[in-house]
Amino acid sequence: MLRKAVVFTASLALGLAGVGIAGTPSGAEGAGSQCTFQHVPDLEPGLSYKPSSGKFIDPGGGTISCKGAVNGSGSYTDSGTVSGTCQGGGTAVGDPTFTINGETFTDRIRIKFGEPSTKGGIVHAKFEGARTKGTIELTPTKGDCVINPVTQVKGVGEFTLK
Numbered sequence: 382m383l384r385k386a387v388v389f390t391a392s393l394a395l396g397l398a399g400v401g402i403a404g405t406p407s408g409a410e411g412a413g414s415q416c417t418f419q420h421v422p423d424l425e426p427g428l429s430y431k432p433s434s435g436k437f438i439d440p441g442g443g444t445i446s447c448k449g450a451v452n453g454s455g456s457y458t459d460s461g462t463v464s465g466t467c468q469g470g471g472t473a474v475g476d477p478t479f480t481i482n483g484e485t486f487t488d489r490i491r492i493k494f495g496e497p498s499t500k501g502g503i504v505h506a507k508f509e510g511a512r513t514k515g516t517i518e519l520t521p522t523k524g525d526c527v528i529n530p531v532t533q534v535k536g537v538g539e540f541t542l543k
């Protein structure tokens with residue numbers, strides 16, 4: 382039960398910090414980019430074994446790297462809302478923003494988390510927005526979901542930028 386709670390919390394945070402794109406950079410029309418990212422968002426009030434809803438906020442420091450029509454590395458941040466439990470998983474909605482080569486991208490994404498990770502995290506999440514679709518692996522960095530709510534997670538993910 383603890384593992385599911387941790388996985389859910391991590392998935393939620395990572396999914397929220399996921400990725401999004403609203404603008405289309407020159408040369409990106411009709412061509413996709415493969416991107417990887419990582420960040421460490423805070424969850425308020427946090428996730429536990431009791432159902433709750435709240436928000437997640439990435440204080441900055443996240444990174445992103447893309448190859449394709451959008452090519453380069455830059456900064457990544459995200460914020461949004463999350464609801465669910467550590468054991469049962471949940472959903473989140475986020476507004477990730479990243480900047481590469483002076484161009485800023487943002488998107489509204491929907492995240493579904495709660496499955497165990499098979500790629501090195503604790504919890505797996507899937508997300509999709511108008512221009513992005515990907516996955517994120519979440520690992521709690523503050524809280525345990527049993528005695529203390531999970532209030533911070535590290536998210537490592539990948540997505541396709543349409």
